[in-house]
Amino acid sequence: MTPNKNSKFTTMKKQFLYSLVCFLFLGNSFAQQTPAPKQTNDYTIEGGTAHLGNGQVIENSLIMFSNGKISFVGNANMKIARKGTVINAKGKHVYPGFIATNTSLGLAEIDAVRATRDFDEVGTMLPHIRSIIAYNTESKVIESMRPNGVFTAQITPRGGTVSGTSSVVQFDAWNWEDAAVKLDDGIHINWPNTFSRGRWWLGEDPGLKPNKKYAEEVTAIKEYFEDAKRYLSGNRTPKNLPYESVQNLFNKSQKIFIHVNGKKSIIDAIDLFKSVGITNMVIVHGEEAEKVATILKANNIPVIIERAHRLPSNEDEDYDLPFRNAKILTDAGILVGLGMEGDMERMSARNLPFYAGTYAAYGLDKEEALKLITLNNAKILGIDDKVGALEVGKDATLFISEGDALDMRTNKLTDAFIQGRKLSLETHQTKLWKRYSNKYKNQ
Missing domain, CATH: 2.30.40.10 (Urease, subunit C, domain 1)
Incomplete structure (x- = not known):
């Protein structure tokens, strides 16, 4: 018996409409x-x-x-x-409203699902990558920030040596254009570590050891920015988009956020960028920044510290140094803000005020602790005229x-x-x- 084509078409049409209704229902609910x-x-x-x-x-x-x-x-x-x-x-x-710096909010939704992660591009020198383009205002994670008072954040790319450009958004918007508070506020660079950890899966000693490639990696960064400076001062032919993207670092209208830890590394980073004519800097993470506080203050360089809930970076440091770090730097006259990079950083960002409260519990005045996530962060991001x-x-x-x-x-x-x-x-x-x-x- 020959199947009825009309009845087959009708069945397919019903299935399509049913699927469409389910999709719209789920889309609305999520x-x-x-x-x-x-x-x-x-x-x-x-x-x-x-x-x-x-x-x-x-x-x-x-x-x-x-x-x-x-x-x-x-x-x-x-x-x-x-x-x-x-x-x-x-x-x-x-x-x-509280302000979170150095977050990847809106760039990923579920860590275990690769298709929802869009914070890291392929490559090493990527100053032209703009995180704002990938920012998802429909993120359920972002929605969970508001009941704790976190209304604004710096959306920051990850990975590579030069990760890309961050932007600042507010958390009540239809799309990234509506969300934008400040576009392309800074470029982020991951400074090389002076020490490396052995890869046990390759039979290496899992302990820390000096990074033999440190000098080589630092030289590569310096050469990149020197090449960019020569390009920008020349006829710019042929057009080089990555080099074009760093021009605002040299005219000081854009900041460079240096993700760096360790006394030596912080000094090396400051010296390198000053040598190529980039002075509008922010230190991010900044473990051992208290050891170079005089240099940071002399160069008017702010520090975005991490959450206090962690162990000291060195065995001979006080066990509570990470908890007292905000007070030490603040007392040294350094502008200090609080960032959110680290484990479960997107989901944990809603706890931003409670991390600031931890610093208040370890010596920092309560209103000074509040400034870590209000006026200080606003000044570091260049949005203190607005929020x-x-x-x-x-x-x-x-x-x-x-x-x-x-x-x-x-x-x-x-x-x-x-x-x-x-x-x-x-x-x-x-x-x-x-x-x-x-x-x-x-x-």
Whole structure:
């Protein structure tokens, strides 16, 4: 019997429509929340303890903002007309939105699924690779940052010697163009290690040993930037895109972020880039930076430190040195920010304020610890004219917490705004938390 072609077509059509409906349903269930609409109504936050992010605190504060900008910051006792919707923050705390530096947020979703990872390109010298192009605003990981007050981040590529160019984004956007706060803020370079670890799978001693190729690798970096400088000062023919991409390092409008550890390596890196005419530097990681604090201060070089929850890099160092590092560098007069590179860096970035709180527990003043993830990070990224502190004229990127935002036990956001837009703080994680909280309440 010959099959009915029309019935076969109808069946295939139904299967296609069913698949399309399932796809749209799943896509909707996994997509990030719709970005908030532009601010049209004024807001006034009254009575809260305002931590301005610049080291100052105002008890019983009054903060007003309209059209996405902060219009007033002062004491609630002042006789001034309140505008728009008034939020009573008495007994609560108001903070500027937190800023994470040196993250790969939005460049990967699931570590175990290679197709979701887009933070490392093939090659070694890649200053022309722009991380912003790969940034995914639909990331579920990004959504989970907001309930802890992390609203802005530097999106940084990984791998190679010169990894590429980072950009700064805010976490309430339809696409990377909407998300961008500052495009191509800096180029990232991974400095060679003075020591290498033996590869046990090749029968080598697994312990640390001097890196015999260190001098060769440093020379290769110097030659690359010298070649780029000669190219940029010549007729630029034929066009070399990687060399074109570093021109802003030489005119000081762009920073070079040097990922480096060790006293010798830090000094070598500073000397090398000064020798080729690049002076707008930031040290990232910076283990043993406290040993060269005088040099860093003399050259006005900030340091982006790592999370404190780690062991000392050397056996003869104090066990709590990583926890005291922020205070040591701050006391030396160095601009210090807090970065997030490392194990589970994307998922752990939501804990940024609690890492800052750890530094506060080990000697750093609480408001100075707050600056690590507010004004200091904003200055390092060159966005302190927009965010980083509760100041008139800056973006109304801020939140209200029931308690101390640097303490995971009390940082519970009630209201949050990015550029004046009121955010939803609901995420897949808060939904799961509520679901299982109710499960045990009913038993």
